Amino acid sequence: MADRVYNFSPGPATLPVEVLEQAAKDVVNFKETGIGLIEMSHRSKEFMAVAENTEKLLRELMGIPANYKVLFLQGGASSQFFMIPMNLLGDGKKATYLNTGTWSKKAIKEARLFGDIDVAFSSEDQTFNRVPTQDEYTVAPDSEYFYFVSNNTIYGTQFPKFPETDSILISDMSSDILSRKIDVSKFGIIFAGAQKNMGPSGVTIVIIRDDLLDRTPAGTPTMLTYKTHADKGSMFNTPPCFPIYAVGEVLKWLKKQGGVEAIETRNVEKATLLYDFIDSTDYYRGHAEKSSRSFMNIPFNLPNSDLEAKFIAEAAELGLNGLKGHRSIGGCRASIYNAFPREGVVKLVEFMKNFESANQG
Numbered sequence: 001m002a003d004r005v006y007n008f009s010p011g012p013a014t015l016p017v018e019v020l021e022q023a024a025k026d027v028v029n030f031k032e033t034g035i036g037l038i039e040m041s042h043r044s045k046e047f048m049a050v051a052e053n054t055e056k057l058l059r060e061l062m063g064i065p066a067n068y069k070v071l072f073l074q075g076g077a078s079s080q081f082f083m084i085p086m087n088l089l090g091d092g093k094k095a096t097y098l099n100t101g102t103w104s105k106k107a108i109k110e111a112r113l114f115g116d117i118d119v120a121f122s123s124e125d126q127t128f129n130r131v132p133t134q135d136e137y138t139v140a141p142d143s144e145y146f147y148f149v150s151n152n153t154i155y156g157t158q159f160p161k162f163p164e165t166d167s168i169l170i171s172d173m174s175s176d177i178l179s180r181k182i183d184v185s186k187f188g189i190i191f192a193g194a195q196k197n198m199g200p201s202g203v204t205i206v207i208i209r210d211d212l213l214d215r216t217p218a219g220t221p222t223m224l225t226y227k228t229h230a231d232k233g234s235m236f237n238t239p240p241c242f243p244i245y246a247v248g249e250v251l252k253w254l255k256k257q258g259g260v261e262a263i264e265t266r267n268v269e270k271a272t273l274l275y276d277f278i279d280s281t282d283y284y285r286g287h288a289e290k291s292s293r294s295f296m297n298i299p300f301n302l303p304n305s306d307l308e309a310k311f312i313a314e315a316a317e318l319g320l321n322g323l324k325g326h327r328s329i330g331g332c333r334a335s336i337y338n339a340f341p342r343e344g345v346v347k348l349v350e351f352m353k354n355f356e357s358a359n360q361g
């Protein structure tokens, strides 16, 4: 196997090597059955056990209460942008959204196809460099739900505290699920694409409070109705077998690391190493305001775009890959999800110091 590099990609992203190695074996011959995992019927007892185990571990690690269903869906996190309003709105019903980045903007656009959407806050005119505090917005009282993105992958902002609301709280946690301890019972729906903190792309996890399953307007297509999947344990049709398996392996790994609380401590430590360095020099500038900083994605700029291109190229030569910022804001971005090793951050900081001294004015 080629030497592995430090992969700062925003998603699909670094996964634990032990998970990749186990998966490589199981794809060829799953548990000595003589059948590869991806060749196996999704209704076989072996695969049913895999899916049950993934759900059980997720419930355990996140503390998901019994009155919530866990769904394994396809169509990416982006399909939740329309599935949520399609199932919960209709007939002039209203919802409130916070516009804190590209992914909330896309969700708002889709939601407007199904109802009356109130955007209670937007940081778009500040290039989405912060998330609001509770006193900066109000949730329309007749809202069916209140929607926000917990971590803004592109702009590197994250809600340090979740919004408090009497409305049904819905969150896109695609880029910070399982990275910090949360109280699931405060939410109506939490969803996340797997490809950052949980596994490969191809499965989207939806955690939904069961009373929300009965609100879907008549005429909604069967596959796009949450209840269809909830009633059939995500086996109404062929589920994304390999991603469900791989998420289960990542969850086993996470449990071995000490679970969400332990990984949260490490995530804070890793991000702090990088932020402390950025704050110690004027050469690098973080994109996000300090009070909104993400522990998962850290976008930053150098004095100019030529230096940024040079920085990214030289970093890659040293095995520090995937540092190019998203095309919407340019610059650089280090994504350091749960499985990203601390040594990679240490190496990045060391490189940043050297680059700065070698490339003045």
Ligand SMILES: Cc1ncc(COP(=O)(O)O)c(C=O)c1O
Residues within 6 Å of the ligand: 011, 075, 076, 077, 078, 079, 103, 149, 151, 152, 153, 154, 172, 173, 174, 175, 193
């Ligand atoms: C916060 C957030 N939401 C949604 C998405 C879209 O996910 P998908 O590509 O699975 O549709 C992304 C992708 O990066 C994301 O970061």
